[in-house]
Amino acid sequence: MSVRKILVPLAGRPEDDEVLSTALSVARAFKAQLVGLFARPDPSEALPYLGDGVSGQVIEDLMQAAREGADDACARVRAALEKTASAAGVAIAKEGGKAEMPSARFLDVTGRRDEIIAKHSRLSDLIVFGESPTGIAGGTALEAAMLSADRPVLIAPKKAWDPVGGTVCIGWDDSPEASSAVMMAIPFLEKAKKVMILCIGGKELDPGPGSTLADYLALHGVTADVHLVDGQGKADGEVLLEQAEQAKADLLVMGGYGHSRIREFLMGGTTQHVRSHATIPVLMAH
CATH class of the missing domain: 3.40.50.620 (HUPs)
Known part of the structure; x- marks a missing residue:
């Protein structure tokens, strides 16, 4: 693409x-x-x-x-x-x-x-x-x-960003939505100087899905580091933004609306949280 x-x-x-x-x-x-x-x-x-x-x-x-x-x-x-x-x-x-x-x-x-x-x-x-x-x-x-x-x-949050995608964080949960976001983000990933794959879970998080994504990106000439993140009970959206900000990323890539819009609106969710609190550019796809 x-x-x-x-x-x-x-x-x-x-x-x-x-x-x-x-x-x-x-x-x-x-x-x-x-x-x-x-x-x-x-x-x-x-x-x-x-x-x-x-x-x-x-x-x-x-x-x-x-x-x-x-x-x-x-x-x-x-x-x-x-x-x-x-x-x-x-x-x-x-x-x-x-x-x-x-x-x-x-x-x-x-x-x-x-x-x-x-x-x-x-x-x-x-x-x-x-x-x-x-x-x-x-x-x-x-x-x-x-x-x-x-x-x-x-x-694009309230700031003029230039560049977008020098340091990229990918929120990866092996879902169809996250896969779609990665596919759409390939042009950014190929230009990025640094790419981090963020897998959020508990202390016993499986490293397999993150490694599989890193292997796939390598075929596109993209070197990505896998980070297994213990969310410590926090909402995934909060953890993703915290990790991306700590990495000084200027782009977060993630899937959007893994649940229905009504459920996201009524009960909250990762998409709704990131849309409301993003402080860096975020590329989303469904």
Whole structure:
């Protein structure tokens, strides 16, 4: 797998600059194109919720205000993309012209945000999300990209990261989700200077699965050290972040949603914990 198209959903918030800076550092590393996606809400979709007693003039005023708000947010997104790309020395791709690599492109699409992001994720190699207003990285759009579109996502915490993937930690539990994340992360692992495989369990943790992964990565030219970590009863997500931070990693690779989203939301889980508390970039796949 190669990384050639990086999708970055944007909303016109102050955090966009840092997310874009992180995504552009990845685009430069892989000579990829970054696509800044603005999902413009369709005001007409709110009409059924206004009720029958609302006058036509009030409806028109509300729709006009919604259009103007979307126009303002769109302008902020475009300006942030152009400013950040210029500072990073990345060219803005011209419509109809031959795309330079790396490059950046702006996309303005009207519709429901989660549906638009899922649709455009299907033909993207990586989707980069920052923290949402709820404090959960990516919000429901991240789930749409990872679960509906089956694409890897990169969580970019509140900081401009450059590089991403110099030191990589892999959270490994021999699950299908973790395997998928490793497959998707191969381009990062091949470039990394240091790779650590973190296997979390009790004192009698089996070293076999970690060694099997290390042998597989060696076939890709990746040298990885296996670390057996006694979680001491702590939640796996907490231990993964602690270990990655201690290793001064700038990328954590892990599977996402080994349990259903409803169970993760109601009872907590590794995915939900990492999405809420990540302080370094995290590549997740399902």
